[in-house]
Amino acid sequence: MSDDLRPPRPTEYTLSVVVPAYNEAETLPELHRRLTSVLDTVGATCEVIYINDGSRDKTIAVMHALRTQDSRVTVIDLSRNFGKEIALTAGLDHARGHAVIVIDADLQDPPELIPQLIDEWKNGFDVVYAKRIARDGETALKKFTAAAFYRVIRAISRTQIPADTGDFRLLSRRAVDALKQIRERHRFMKGLFAWIGFPQKAVEYKRDPRHAGTTTFNYWKLWNFAIEGITSFTTGPLKFATYAGVFVAFVSFIYALVIVYETLVHGNPVPGYPSLMVAVLFLGGVQLLCIGIMGEYLGRLFNESKNRPLYLVNEYSPAPSIAHGIPEPAPQNAPQSAASR
Known part of the structure; x- marks a missing residue:
């Protein structure tokens, strides 16, 4: 300007x-x-x-x-x-x-x-x-x-x-x-x-x-x-939760195709308990992270909705000198009480 x-x-x-x-x-x-x-x-x-x-x-x-x-x-x-x-x-x-x-x-x-x-x-x-x-x-x-x-x-x-x-x-x-x-x-x-x-x-x-x-x-x-x-x-964290979900779903789909291919073409057995636990814990962690992010925003909406x-x-x-030279502000917020929304 x-x-x-x-x-x-x-x-x-x-x-x-x-x-x-x-x-x-x-x-x-x-x-x-x-x-x-x-x-x-x-x-x-x-x-x-x-x-x-x-x-x-x-x-x-x-x-x-x-x-x-x-x-x-x-x-x-x-x-x-x-x-x-x-x-x-x-x-x-x-x-x-x-x-x-x-x-x-x-x-x-x-x-x-x-x-x-x-x-x-x-x-x-x-x-x-x-x-x-x-x-x-x-x-x-x-x-x-x-x-x-x-x-x-x-x-x-x-x-x-x-x-x-x-x-x-x-x-x-x-x-x-x-x-x-x-x-x-x-x-x-x-x-x-x-x-x-x-x-x-x-x-x-x-x-x-x-x-x-x-x-x-x-x-x-x-x-x-x-x-x-x-x-x-x-709202970046919410977008992150969305992108993380899409990425994990995509990787999981590709991995599923690899397992099907290895089993049908090469006869390799399906990975056992350790790999299954890793996949379950990883997906569970991502889900909890995304739920936590959404919970942060939801909690703030809850607090705002109470309108306290x-x-x-x-x-x-007030300062004793206020009456001399400093005018009262517009009555938007009552000074003796709570400042309402």
């Missing part, structure tokens, strides 16, 4: 920063210190939205302490742990800014990059995502699996999800409004950010190690997260 076709940005604008957190009591004070030092320089009316995703430590108490110290802080306490993707959705539902920054609470993503994201937003881009060129503090296995996942999903999905990119990004108001229309339960936000389209641009950066604590994403959770992303944005709200809010404490 040419520069003259990109939507103009207001000279005076409001900025929302959305921070989902789970057991991040140790990192939040330092995050807020660095965050506010950046926000003080951007020349915008700002709000910082902290979402407590059912933390078991003192995260909610730290959030309220930050709200007492800084009138720009909003606290959303979810009724339980709904997962990062849902907590992020809750933050976007309540964000009021012309531009919205999404950043993790672990300080692996530097708040000091925010001015660069804002500059690209002012140039007319609706989604400005931070692309990692280095991942300090992570194991070689973690880096390899992350790189492999993004390349696999790009290869099998029609939605081109940027590689080496997390949730750290800036969204324009119309991008946020578009995301708020998507109320599916199985949410892969990195895919949704790409799916909405609009002009997008990458800003490269080096990712830092965690400031404190340990990550709650072990390899089992990352595996399930990968399955969530793949099943949310492609995405989340429930235990407490909503």
Whole structure:
């Protein structure tokens, strides 16, 4: 899109920063210190939205302490742990800014990059995502699996999800409004950010190690997260099940012809018990794999059909400064209750 076709940005604008957190009591004070030092320089009316995703430590108490110290802080306490993707959705539902920054609470993503994201937003881009060129503090296995996942999903999905990119990004108001229309339960936000389209641009950066604590994403959770992303944005596994069935049936038919030929022409006996067991176990394994793939999709349809709200809010404490300069959002999602579909 040419520069003259990109939507103009207001000279005076409001900025929302959305921070989902789970057991991040140790990192939040330092995050807020660095965050506010950046926000003080951007020349915008700002709000910082902290979402407590059912933390078991003192995260909610730290959030309220930050709200007492800084009138720009909003606290959303979810009724339980709904997962990062849902907590992020809750933050976007309540964000009021012309531009919205999404950043993790672990300080692996530097708040000091925010001015660069804002500059690209002012140039007319609706989604400005931070692309990692280095991942300090992570194991070689973690880096390899992350790189492999993004390349696999790009290869099998029609939605081109940027590689080496997390949730750290800036969204324009119309991008946020578009995301708020998507109320599916199985949410892969990195895919949704790409799916909405609009002009997008990458800003490269080096990712830092965690400031404190340990990550709650072990390899089992990352595996399930990968399955969530793949099943949310492609039917490739279902096609694989179809192609695997066709291939196995074709090979089995050819093998059956070979056995008939060998028996009738050369008088060779039919292969015995070992070969029979191998064939049965192989076919059984393929069938179970295909049934499992279909079960993953069927389970997601079942969850979507229940039509439950995405989340429930235990407490909503808006920033004291909201009434001064940041208007209320359109009444699409009631802030005091669940965000319905």
